């Protein structure tokens with residue numbers, strides 16, 4: 001479905017990613033972990049075609065996003081939903097305008113019709129539309145904002161792939177669990193391939209079919225939980241050291257779709 005092959009990327013003179021190769025198959029969930037600044041968000045931006053690699057290929061269904069014309073890229077992007085690191089709702093727009101943003105901008109559907117779709121979507125992401133539909137994002141909790149952002153991504157695209165950049169950062173444990181359950185539900189009910197960047201080891205373990213660890217712009221691990229636990233790569237061990245004690249406990253936990 002998505003394949004990165006020998007991807008190198010620099011911001012100007014600053015090298016950020018070196019020789020990144022991994023793939024995500026249809027309906028698979030891959031979690032990307034790694035220290036701050038290692039290049040995780042950049043990988044998502046490359047997959048979305050927002051940045052272009054200096055070397056290597058990024059394939060979406062065997063087509064190279066990196067060399068595609070902008071128009072074709074926009075078409076591909078309709079199949080990719082993205083939830084950005086900071087949630088990124090529009091502060092001055094109400095919940096329904098946020099969720100229906102793409103439809104308001106790009107279709108001729110009436111406000112009424114878009115409102116109806118927004119209500120339906122809010123229900124799907126587990127929010128009570130009646131209570132929040134006319135509110136501004138600042139009047140919602142962090143967990144609710146994150147779910148509104150996921151709803152917006154779903155209504156903006158017809159995603160076959162969802163990218164989540166730290167979807168649970170800053171949330172209390174209950175809200176984080178709700179968001180993770182929603183991510184799993186989308187993956188299983190709608191067969192959406194999923195890439196999640198997270199620092200939360202419990203979430204990672206609950207969400208991942210496979211793990212990728214990025215360290216200083218290099219891919220240093222690609223494998224399942226057992227392999228991750230047993231990895232003898234020092235960089236992987238260093239990164240996981242603070243979480244080691246919680247591994248046993250959280251290993252059993254799987255979010256329900």
Ligand SMILES: Nc1ncnc2c1ncn2[C@@H]1O[C@H](COP(=O)(O)OP(=O)(O)OP(=O)(O)O)[C@@H](O)[C@H]1O
Pocket residue numbers: 011014016034035036037038039040041042043
């Ligand atoms: N627009 C930009 N221009 C220049 N450098 C950038 C830009 N965006 C990110 N970088 C740099 O690229 C590197 C990788 O950044 P990236 O945001 O991908 O890291 P990350 O792994 O997502 O980190 P975090 O866990 O803190 O979100 C960092 O050194 C960062 O400073």
Ligand SMILES: [Mg+2]
Pocket residue numbers: 040041042085165
């Ligand atoms: Mg990031």
